[in-house]
Amino acid sequence: MTEPAISVRNLSKCYKLGTIGRHTLVDEAQYLWHKIRGKDPREHFSKIGHTATEARRVEAEQEANQEFWALKDVSFDVQPGEVIGIIGRNGAGKSTLLKILTRITEPTSGEAFINGRVASLLEVGTGFHPELTGRENVYMNGTILGMKKREIDAKFDEIVAFSELEKFIDTPVKRYSSGMYVRLAFAVAAHLDPEILLIDEVLAVGDMEFQKKCLGKMQDVSESGRTVFFVSHNMAAVSRLCTRSLVLINGELSFDGDTPDAVSKYTAISLKAEACASWSDKDAPGSNGFRLKEVSVRGIDDEPVGSVDIRQPLCLKIRFSLDRDKMKFRCAMALYTQGVCAFTTIEKEEREYLQAGEHCLLVRLPGNILSEGEYLVGVSVFASRGVKSHFCRIPDAVAFHVSDCMDGGSARGDYAEGLGGVVRPNLEWVHE
Amino acid sequence: MEEKLKMFESKSAGPSHRTHIRAGQPWWRIDWREIWEYRDLLALLVKRDLTAIYKQTILGPLWFIIQPLLTTVVFTVIFGRVGGLSTDGIPHFIFYMSGTILWNYFQGVLNHGAGSLVGNTGVLSKVYFPRMVIPLSGVFVNFAHLALNFVLFLGFYVWFMLRGSDMNPNGWLLMFPLLIVQCGLMGLGFGLWVSALTIKYRDLRFALPFLTQLWMYATPVVYPASLVVTPQWKFLLWLNPMTAVVEFNRYAFTGRGSPDIAGLGLSWVVTLVILVSGLLLFNKVQRTFVDTI
Numbered sequence: 001m002t003e004p005a006i007s008v009r010n011l012s013k014c015y016k017l018g019t020i021g022r023h024t025l026v027d028e029a030q031y032l033w034h035k036i037r038g039k040d041p042r043e044h045f046s047k048i049g050h051t052a053t054e055a056r057r058v059e060a061e062q063e064a065n066q067e068f069w070a071l072k073d074v075s076f077d078v079q080p081g082e083v084i085g086i087i088g089r090n091g092a093g094k095s096t097l098l099k100i101l102t103r104i105t106e107p108t109s110g111e112a113f114i115n116g117r118v119a120s121l122l123e124v125g126t127g128f129h130p131e132l133t134g135r136e137n138v139y140m141n142g143t144i145l146g147m148k149k150r151e152i153d154a155k156f157d158e159i160v161a162f163s164e165l166e167k168f169i170d171t172p173v174k175r176y177s178s179g180m181y182v183r184l185a186f187a188v189a190a191h192l193d194p195e196i197l198l199i200d201e202v203l204a205v206g207d208m209e210f211q212k213k214c215l216g217k218m219q220d221v222s223e224s225g226r227t228v229f230f231v232s233h234n235m236a237a238v239s240r241l242c243t244r245s246l247v248l249i250n251g252e253l254s255f256d257g258d259t260p261d262a263v264s265k266y267t268a269i270s271l272k273a274e275a276c277a278s279w280s281d282k283d284a285p286g287s288n289g290f291r292l293k294e295v296s297v298r299g300i301d302d303e304p305v306g307s308v309d310i311r312q313p314l315c316l317k318i319r320f321s322l323d324r325d326k327m328k329f330r331c332a333m334a335l336y337t338q339g340v341c342a343f344t345t346i347e348k349e350e351r352e353y354l355q356a357g358e359h360c361l362l363v364r365l366p367g368n369i370l371s372e373g374e375y376l377v378g379v380s381v382f383a384s385r386g387v388k389s390h391f392c393r394i395p396d397a398v399a400f401h402v403s404d405c406m407d408g409g410s411a412r413g414d415y416a417e418g419l420g421g422v423v424r425p426n427l428e429w430v431h432e
Numbered sequence: 433m434e435e436k437l438k439m440f441e442s443k444s445a446g447p448s449h450r451t452h453i454r455a456g457q458p459w460w461r462i463d464w465r466e467i468w469e470y471r472d473l474l475a476l477l478v479k480r481d482l483t484a485i486y487k488q489t490i491l492g493p494l495w496f497i498i499q500p501l502l503t504t505v506v507f508t509v510i511f512g513r514v515g516g517l518s519t520d521g522i523p524h525f526i527f528y529m530s531g532t533i534l535w536n537y538f539q540g541v542l543n544h545g546a547g548s549l550v551g552n553t554g555v556l557s558k559v560y561f562p563r564m565v566i567p568l569s570g571v572f573v574n575f576a577h578l579a580l581n582f583v584l585f586l587g588f589y590v591w592f593m594l595r596g597s598d599m600n601p602n603g604w605l606l607m608f609p610l611l612i613v614q615c616g617l618m619g620l621g622f623g624l625w626v627s628a629l630t631i632k633y634r635d636l637r638f639a640l641p642f643l644t645q646l647w648m649y650a651t652p653v654v655y656p657a658s659l660v661v662t663p664q665w666k667f668l669l670w671l672n673p674m675t676a677v678v679e680f681n682r683y684a685f686t687g688r689g690s691p692d693i694a695g696l697g698l699s700w701v702v703t704l705v706i707l708v709s710g711l712l713l714f715n716k717v718q719r720t721f722v723d724t725i
Contacts, residue, residue: 110455111455113450140476
């Protein structure tokens with residue numbers, strides 16, 4: 001039975017909103033003075049006529065002195081060798097969790113055990129001094145990150161080679177371009193060689209080349225049996241690297257499990273739509289005798305899925321009930337991603353339904369057609385022949401996430417960097 | 433394979449790489465071993481501060497010497513010549529210089545410590561290392577400055593002696609290293625206090641230069657302690673721990689002044705109280721200061 005690398009128990013962190021304490025020494029002295037004289041200091045502040053602003057401030061202070069729980073009772077274990085992703089929206093508590101685990105700040109309650117040598121990477125180039133040379137900064141940055149001088153001595157050549165800055169290593173870093181700066185900083189970070197690596201969204205900075213190098217290095221780290229704790233917004237990176245993920249919502253751990261499930265959970269939250277939406281008879285959207293019952297994204301096994309492999313086909317299903325016989329309309333779906341409509345698919349002609357009751361329509365999407373990322377599905381049901389009428393229109397019925405785990409077989413081949421576009425058909429290139 | 437072994441080793445060796453994070457660590461616990469683990473960082477911080485400050489200056493490290501020299505000249509002219517303050521018969525230049533270099537050491541350590549948290553928020557909110565390393569580095573950085581200044585002082589001292597000034601170096605010279613240590617610890621103690629308080633009260637950042645200046649004039653740097661005669665003022669003078677350091681240092685080199693053994697004892701008590709309380713306060717504040725900053 002191995003001990004967990006990271007063990008977190010009921011961790012909570014509370015921040016006080018608004019001003020903390022009194023602003024200045026003068027305030028504090030006044031406060032104390034009134035306390036000593038046995039008066040309610042607040043009364044004093046609110047009484048002084050000419051300092052109405054003061055009174056207002058005190059009031060505002062009381063109002064604002066609310067507590068904000070950035071983390072609430074979070075518990076989990078990470079086994080040695082696991083690569084675990086932490087996903088959640090801004091302000092969900094990801095950074096707070098990381099700050100506690102890296103010991104930058106203390107929790108309000110709860111505890112955590114970390115077994116093994118830890119290195120944290122919340123930023124690249126922490127402690128770089130512009131006046132110092134690249135060489136001096138490698139040592140500075142390395143020791144700040146927890147390396148010993150002799151460890152850096154041993155790895156120095158490797159670090160410099162990795163950064164490809166052999167020529168400039170004795171130049172002050174203030175003369176470096178920003179790209180060189182980042183390269184040197186990451187070279188140091190990449191050679192930390194810890195047992196547990198706590199890493200924030202450092203991948204968000206730097207160019208594609210740099211991100212690729214980062215990801216590659218992280219993969220190396222995880223493959224060598226080290227534990228990686230990775231906090232990110234970048235679903236693609238999380239899906240690629242992490243087998244297990246935690247989803248934080250408003251400071252609470254709302255999901256802990258396989259990454260694809262975590263990603264669909266996250267997608268559901270961030271797009272405010274699930275992979276499957278259904279309505280009861282009462283609140284079913286629709287008009288003119290049309291009632292929408294369910295919209296869903298389904299995988300090859302016909303189960304609703306929130307996270308799909310880019311190579312796999314999927315189908316969009318819509319179930320509805322009709323109040324009358326002989327209704328005629330057509331159905332359309334639009335897929336939105338990256339803030340634009342990727343495409344719209346529409347029934348080629350209006351369909352006539354002879355009987356009232358429940359009906360089901362589905363449209364199949366082949367694999368290797370969508371791009372990576374989050375998709376929102378809009379549904380529209382209407383008739384435009386003869387009497388023009390809308391039966392139902394929902395712009396954000398369901399959502400799902402498409403990921404490319406880079407095992408090959410997708411449109412990107414062996415290319416690991418970002419690919420633009422809202423669709424990604426797998427096309428053949430031929431040399432004539 | 434070797435790496436694998438290393439991993440297992442450190443895991444079985446356990447305690448050295450086990451971190452227990454929890455709320456409300458006892459306020460009196462200072463992890464000295466951890467600070468020792470980071471000694472390489474301490475050394476590099478010292479080196480960085482010594483080399484980076486004077487980069488791209490023409491005179492470079494000469495500034496270490498020019499600063500106290502100019503201060504001494506200014507004091508000699510203003511307080512010695514114009515003001516005509518007594519120097520207990522010690523050559524003016526030696527009198528002011530001996531006080532100035534020690535005061536500069538104290539002030540340097542104090543300022544370094546005072547800015548250690550607020551001035552390094554960028555780094556401290558991104559990576560963890562024992563925060564105590566920063567104020568500690570100030571003790572050594574300023575010690576290097578002091579050492580240079582002291583060499584200069586010795587030069588003048590010998591020169592004045594050769595010119596026939598009446599200097600009586602005595603047994604108290606053996607205490608000199610201890611005075612330096614006390615001076616450093618005192619600066620550290622006060623620096624820790626100020627840095628912890630600055631987290632809450634930013635006023636201190638503006639008040640500090642002014643306060644230290646006042647403090648210097650409350651210390652017998654530009655006048656001899658013998659100038660203060662009434663007992664209650666004398667007590668106040670010696671309550672200031674820097675008084676003993678400056679006065680005993682002068683006495684050791686010149687055999688003049690009014691050393692007060694009780695005063696030296698008192699100053700050590702004050703120094704230790706400030707140091708220990710400063711360490712504890714700083715230790716408590718540094719745990720969560722990034723939330724407040």
